[in-house]
Each structure stands twice: as C-alpha cells, then as structure tokens.
Amino acid sequence: MTDLNAPSDELLVAYLDGELDAEQRRFVVDQLHAHPAVAERLAALQCADMPFKAAFEGVLDEAPTERLNAMLKALPAREPPALSRRRFLAVAASFAVAGVVADRLFMAWPHAESGQGWRASVAEYMALYTPQTLENLSDDRAAHVAQLRSVGTxxxxxxxxxxxxxxxxxxxxxxxxxxxxxxxGQLTYLDPRHGPLALCITASQKGPAGLATEQRRGMNVVYWSNASHGFMLIGRNPFDDLQIMARSAEERLLG
Known part of the structure; x- marks a missing residue:
C-alpha cells in the first residue's frame, strides 16, 4: 500500500487484537470500507500461514544451522512466555535475522499424535479456545469478506x-x-450457548462421503467431503445441532 494515510501493519494487528481505542478503531474501519487494499492486507496479516521462511530465506541459508541446532538442544526446557500477535511477529523476525532456523518458533505448537491426521490437530488447537478468544475479533463485514476471499482463493x-x-x-x-x-481453511464462529466452533476445509481427492461423527478432545465433530474438498465442523454443541449446521454448510458450499 502506497497511501501515506493507510494504517500501518502494526495498527492493523492491534485492530485484530482488539487493542485500539474508539477513535483508532473508527479510523481503521473507515479505511477498510474505503480501500479494498487495506482489507486485503488485514486478511493477509490474519492468515496463520505467514511467509516468514521465504522472507528470510537468504539469511537462513548462511546460518550455521548444525551448531545452532546443537546449542538449542542443549538448552534446558522451560515454559515459553505467552506471545501477543505483535510479539510473535517480532520474535519470528529476530530469530531469522540472528541466523536461527525460524521454523523452530512454529514447532512450539505440538503436533497431534502421529497418524491421527489433520482433524486431530485441529481438535488440539480448538480445545484451547474460549468465548473470550473470539469476542474481541472484528465483526466488520468488509474485513470478513476479505478474509473469506483470501482463504477461498x-x-x-x-x-x-x-x-x-x-x-x-x-x-x-x-x-x-x-x-x-x-x-x-479455518472458519471460526461463536455460539452464545455452547461457545467457539469451527468449520475447517481442506482440498481432498478422496471423493464424496456423507456426514460422519466422532469426538475429539471433549468436543463433537461432524465431517464429510465432496468431490474436491473435505470438511470438518467441531465444537461443544450437541451432535444434533452440529449436524443441522453441517447440512446447511454442505448445501451452501455445493457451488
């Protein structure tokens, strides 16, 4: 974005984190409505698959990887401090500039038990969600349109x-x-009765399959697939409610 009046990335991230005062929030919302490029940038900042590795690839190629990995393994394990989104970005960049393999930062999130697949990993991630996790997220329709366009693409x-x-x-x-x-693609929702839930989508070549159910991490899961994508709906809602939602999503996303 070349507009000098456009909000900075730091301001957009603070908007996503609900850390702006009323005046700053109005400014960002006005910019989102007026400038599609700002909305697209907001969606890009919100994506979890940020290209840190590509951005710092030249630096990482010159890093003494074997020696640094040995040093990291020798360090005593300790509980990492909680990272805000802005601190996460800063730490990722500083790791790369220092020559440390940036992927280490992302390995802090544990993988699901081997062989359990992507639904197990989603369940582990969703088990940490509370209503407070989602209540401060933007409810601006322009931002949602931009996010969905980016994920759908x-x-x-x-x-x-x-x-x-x-x-x-x-x-x-x-x-x-x-x-x-x-x-x-993770689409998160807030149900006033049962809390957070997510509709997750991934490309799949396994072919169509009807609705099936399972439980993971104390949550209920409904999953299905069509000719090109697999779907998973997960939350603490009763199975009957989730199946109604899943059928609605299945019908709307048939395309």
Missing part, C-alpha cells in the same frame, strides 16, 4: 459470508492453517 473454493453462514452461530474469522504442508 488458496483453497480453490469460493467463500462468502452468506455461503458460510451457520444457523445459531456468529461468524468471527477466517484464516489459513498449515498442517504438514496441507492448507486448511
């Missing part, structure tokens, strides 16, 4: 607020996750 599936609307739940955010090189 990466998944090869047109997405819009109407197409992903779920009965009884409020859409809060769309972002891309990366599971062992496989892109997963």
């Amino acid at each position: 990466q998944l090869g599936l047109p997405l819009s607020p109407d197409a992903v609307s779920l009965p009884g739940a409020e859409f809060r955010r769309a972002q891309i996750l990366n599971y062992d090189g496989v892109l997963i």
Whole structure:
C-alpha cells in the first residue's frame, strides 16, 4: 500500500487484537470500507500461514544451522512466555535475522499424535479456545469478506459470508492453517450457548462421503467431503445441532 494515510501493519494487528481505542478503531474501519487494499492486507496479516521462511530465506541459508541446532538442544526446557500477535511477529523476525532456523518458533505448537491426521490437530488447537478468544475479533463485514476471499482463493473454493453462514452461530474469522504442508481453511464462529466452533476445509481427492461423527478432545465433530474438498465442523454443541449446521454448510458450499 502506497497511501501515506493507510494504517500501518502494526495498527492493523492491534485492530485484530482488539487493542485500539474508539477513535483508532473508527479510523481503521473507515479505511477498510474505503480501500479494498487495506482489507486485503488485514486478511493477509490474519492468515496463520505467514511467509516468514521465504522472507528470510537468504539469511537462513548462511546460518550455521548444525551448531545452532546443537546449542538449542542443549538448552534446558522451560515454559515459553505467552506471545501477543505483535510479539510473535517480532520474535519470528529476530530469530531469522540472528541466523536461527525460524521454523523452530512454529514447532512450539505440538503436533497431534502421529497418524491421527489433520482433524486431530485441529481438535488440539480448538480445545484451547474460549468465548473470550473470539469476542474481541472484528465483526466488520468488509474485513470478513476479505478474509473469506483470501482463504477461498488458496483453497480453490469460493467463500462468502452468506455461503458460510451457520444457523445459531456468529461468524468471527477466517484464516489459513498449515498442517504438514496441507492448507486448511479455518472458519471460526461463536455460539452464545455452547461457545467457539469451527468449520475447517481442506482440498481432498478422496471423493464424496456423507456426514460422519466422532469426538475429539471433549468436543463433537461432524465431517464429510465432496468431490474436491473435505470438511470438518467441531465444537461443544450437541451432535444434533452440529449436524443441522453441517447440512446447511454442505448445501451452501455445493457451488
């Protein structure tokens, strides 16, 4: 963005984190409505699959990887401090500039038990969500449209607020996750009765399969697939409610 009046990335991230005062928030919302480029930048900042490795690849190629890895392994394990989004970005950049393999930062999030697949990893991630995790996220429709457009483009599936609307739940955010090189679109919602839930989408060549259910991490899961994508709906809602939502999503996303 070349507009000198456009909000900085730091301001956009603070907007995503709910850290702006009323005047700053109005400014960002006005910019999102007036400038599609700002909305697209906001969606890019919100995506989990940020290209840190590519951005610092030249520096990493020159890093003494073996020696640094040995030093890291020798360090005593300790509980990492909680990272805000802005601190996460700063730490990722500083790791790369210092010559440390940036992927180490992302390895702090544990993988699901081997062989359990992407649904298990999503369940581990979602088990940490509370209503407070989502309540401060932007409810601006322009931002949601930009997020869904970005996620849909990466998944090869047109997405819009109407197409992903779920009965009884409020859409809060769309972002891309990366599971062992496989892109997963995560659409999060807040149900006033049962808390956070997520509709997750990934490209799949396994062919159509009807609704099936399972439980993971104390949450209920409904999953299915069509000719090109696999879907997973996860939350603490009763199975009957999730199946109603899943059928609604299945119908709207048939395309």
